Amino acid sequence: MNDTDAIAALGALAQEHRLGLYRLLMHAGPSGMSAGDLADRAGLSRSGLSFHIAQLERAGLVHARRQHRNIFYAVEIDAMRRLLTFLTQDCCNGNPDICGELAATAALCGTTPETER
Structure with a gap:
């Protein structure tokens, strides 16, 4: 994205x-x-x-x-996954513990090369 x-x-x-x-x-x-x-x-x-x-x-x-x-x-669930990943990919400047569940959720929503557009 x-x-x-x-x-x-x-x-x-x-x-x-x-x-x-x-x-x-x-x-x-x-x-x-x-x-x-x-x-x-x-x-x-x-x-x-x-x-x-x-x-x-x-x-x-x-x-x-x-x-x-x-x-x-x-x-289009993959579109929302890409959006959430895009918004959270640099969460907390390398301190994912600050983001709590947000970082874990973003990691679960990661895209694969097949879903990238």
Whole structure:
């Protein structure tokens, strides 16, 4: 992950509806949620959902898949892992004990060459 990608991801999440959508999708897990259910749970109109989900998709945080006549959205978990790793890779200037659980979490979220973009 580079600065540009991190800024895009953080910018996409820096709005209450998009953050709420992302959290709903994170809770749903890899199977995701249908667009209709997602809009209903978030209290958004279908057009409002489309607007906000497009921002998350452009940032690479979610993806859509079509199943028959429905569209399902799900989180890109590897994208969040890369973002968390990027944000915490230099944690505490080489003193990971200062960061406590944050350093351990960042280590678990490390990316592999196959997931780097």
